[in-house]
Amino acid sequence: MPSYQPTSRPADQPTSFVVTVDTEEEGLWNGEFRRTGYTVENTRGIERFQKLCDRYGVRPTYLVDAPVVQDERSVVLLREINDDGRCEIGAHLHPWCNPPFEEELNERNSYLCNLPKSLQRAKIEWLTQTIEELFGQRPTSFRAGRYGLDIRGARILAELGYLVDSSVIPFSDFRADGGPDFSDAPWWPYSVRDGSLTRPEETRRALREGSGERRAERGEPTRGESRGSRVEGQVPATSHHGSGGQRAESGEPEGAKRESISRTGTGPAVH
Numbered sequence: 001m002p003s004y005q006p007t008s009r010p011a012d013q014p015t016s017f018v019v020t021v022d023t024e025e026e027g028l029w030n031g032e033f034r035r036t037g038y039t040v041e042n043t044r045g046i047e048r049f050q051k052l053c054d055r056y057g058v059r060p061t062y063l064v065d066a067p068v069v070q071d072e073r074s075v076v077l078l079r080e081i082n083d084d085g086r087c088e089i090g091a092h093l094h095p096w097c098n099p100p101f102e103e104e105l106n107e108r109n110s111y112l113c114n115l116p117k118s119l120q121r122a123k124i125e126w127l128t129q130t131i132e133e134l135f136g137q138r139p140t141s142f143r144a145g146r147y148g149l150d151i152r153g154a155r156i157l158a159e160l161g162y163l164v165d166s167s168v169i170p171f172s173d174f175r176a177d178g179g180p181d182f183s184d185a186p187w188w189p190y191s192v193r194d195g196s197l198t199r200p201e202e203t204r205r206a207l208r209e210g211s212g213e214r215r216a217e218r219g220e221p222t223r224g225e226s227r228g229s230r231v232e233g234q235v236p237a238t239s240h241h242g243s244g245g246q247r248a249e250s251g252e253p254e255g256a257k258r259e260s261i262s263r264t265g266t267g268p269a270v271h
């Protein structure tokens, strides 16, 4: 459960529940990044998990990464579920094991957003085309491994036809590890505009309004008090790879052909 209490939520944003699964290899986070040699035994559990989803009428989104799409048994299993319309197949990108390989293997380069734009594009294109060839449908949902997306990656996604991204984890800052800072990101679906992946101005406005609502309820003055206040320190952060609670956004990357990227998802336990 998220440890924060949103102070305000735009009235036009309905509450939604989305199940997304990072469908990926074993052996992550042992301090080693490799190109190949991964196993994906855990995908055997999808059958059992899918039965649970079927029973409760949930259509999960399996965000599959390179080792999974390169494993025939996993693809056959997922294709059967997808062909029945019981799931959505999206894309999940771990740069270190997602062709093409041009970058050095290290912690910093494990974040897609730290790679040159041309390499970001090449990796996203490889995964997108591979999924399309295997499943007969172009993926439209995306999550970057380690949440490593930036505005350049978002624009590439939009240009390639993606509609939904779930890489942003509000209240989270991965800078100490070389990753992105999402401290100021809204916790509701939003559009990406004006060269920023997050929308800190929206978050600050919501916090101001939320604070105003609470003061108004108490009969206290509401004007001007928290105008311009910073988000930091007002909202507890979630853990590094922990549940992000409701995470959703939509975007309209600048100059992109497709006008909107929307994003919605729930926090994965492991990423």
Ligand SMILES: [Zn+2]
Residues within 6 Å of the ligand: 022, 024, 092, 094, 144, 145, 146, 270, 271
């Ligand atoms: Zn992952």
